[in-house]
Amino acid sequence: MTHTCCACTGCACHAHHGEEKTFWAAYRGLAAAAALFIAALFMGKWPWVQLAFCVVSWGIAGREVVFHALRGLVKGDFLDENFLMTLATVGAFCLGEYPEAAAVMLFYQIGEAFQERAAGNSRRSIRALLALRPAFARVWRGETWQKVAPEDVKVGEVIAVYPGERVPLDGTVTDGAAFADTSALTGESVPKRLETGDTALGGFVCKDGKLTLQVARVYGQSATAKVLELVEHAAGKKARAEKFISRFARWYTPLVVAGAVLVAVVPPLLVPDATFKTWVSRALVFLVVSCPCALVLSVPLGFFGGIGGAAKNGILIKGGNFVEALARLKILAADKTGTLTKGVFKVTAVAPLSCTAPELLEICALAEAASNHPVAAALRVAYGKPVEPARVKDVREIAGKGVSAQVDGQTVLVGKAAFLLESGISIPPQAAGSVFCAQDGKYIGSVTVSDEIKADATRAVQALKKEGIEKVVMLTGDNAAAAEPVAKALQVDGFRADLLPAQKVAEVERLQQQTAGTVAFVGDGINDAPVLARADVGIAMGALGSDAAVEAADVVLMTDEPLKIAQAVALARFTLKVVRQNIVFALAVKAAILALGAGGAATLWEAVFADVGVSVVAVLNAIRPLKYQPKEK
Structure with missing residues (x-):
């Protein structure tokens, strides 16, 4: 840099x-x-x-x-x-x-x-x-293992990683098992066990076994390349404090020179017995102590240290401006599924109306046979039998609402209550659940699909409150029946359910009108790309390897731990505190020595020691964020 x-x-x-x-x-x-x-x-x-x-x-x-x-x-x-x-x-x-x-x-x-x-x-x-960049990749070519540049390896090729070596590219383990050190990417010190079928990301270090991988992404699209690019380019986006120092320095030096000239010339002309030698000497003190290097170097270095300290803890911040925005955070809006909850669904209740529970599950599973939504997967698991594709025709999935299909020749609707109501199907007032089903225009029952709250989600909300966040709210596309228990368990300040992506954007805009600080949204970075882009700070959760998350978000959390949100805020505030300390300290000392020099109480010796001392102290203080460790991990 x-x-x-x-x-x-x-x-x-x-x-x-x-x-x-x-x-x-x-x-x-x-x-x-x-x-x-x-x-x-x-x-x-x-x-x-x-x-x-x-x-x-x-x-x-x-x-x-x-x-x-x-x-x-x-x-x-x-x-x-x-x-x-x-x-x-x-x-x-x-x-x-x-x-x-x-x-x-x-x-x-x-x-x-x-x-x-x-x-x-x-x-x-x-x-x-950033020593993630691999030196080579050991690839199987021509009936032998060859060492080549990672950039030359193609998708689908097979590579080998020996103990102590860094995984060069993202891939799927096809043979072998080993513990992998993931700390360079995620900030986590506990090794991760990799076995056949698991995903290994570039930057992981194989610790105790040989792994054979089938390459899933070329080097330029790998997790390693993304991390390198994010951190290397982060310093280019200046925070307001950096811009202030830049503007300040442009005016500061000419004013100092003009002030020194006035100190040297005016008193001898206006004050009796004042000599040019005395006042020129004082003007020289004025010049020496006024050097702006302490500010010009330490302020950008402080933000650079904050970005580096965050990266060490598995948090990628795309620029000093977003460090400052995080430090001013007042309201956090969070998605539910995959952010505050694990995103692993299971059927917890079945409420049939005009059929049996097994029949209701069968109809729902068949209608959702082609969907890759986690709720659809939970319905198929609860059904517990192979789905026969021949029984399902004319499948139509409406994003954020539900699925319409012909099952055994009958029209089936499965999805949110609003989806059925829009189709002219009445639902009994007492009906409750997260998935509602209708067959040939008649409501036949509902299924409750629950999602488990992440282990550190409650601590994350509490930690955010300790950091002074005024409001933590949950915005979810799930219905109120599924969202309310999660909101109560986490003790968030409010929630909104049944939201489409455009409605989430509107909610964030409403929250932005409620505070003079900043509003952040944290989500999975794929379905929530519009709202991530609209928030003052978009935070992608557990986004390692996700192109959409890296592109849309301002802050990328490499793991799926909500507690890292609080850690990111704490680090940003610590960084801004250090930057402000440097600004106040440098200006205060310089102002004091300037005043003493103009009055004859400080000589060139004091001036140079003051200037050098301020610069060294400010720079040493500026690198403290690089060593920052979260209080709670």
């Missing part, structure tokens, strides 16, 4: 624009400059010798700063911190303050070296997190 400074095009901390020099290479030059500077301190009796030592020390420490200042001057874009440092130190030399001039440049560069080291460690941590 390359940091760019909007106030300067060539500041020392960004001088290499992505080509990171090593800390020790910088250290050797600074060590030589420091040795000469220390020697100069003992040469006070010989001013010309001291001047020579200080000039050489200044030249070694500040050669890059001076170079970029001169280059900016030639290009006409010189109002940056390189110019500030060069102007301040040259001015100090002109005033005869030789050690101070060398000290300003030397300690400034020492601070920059430590900043680069801290920023480099942050980038290396992200790269270590």
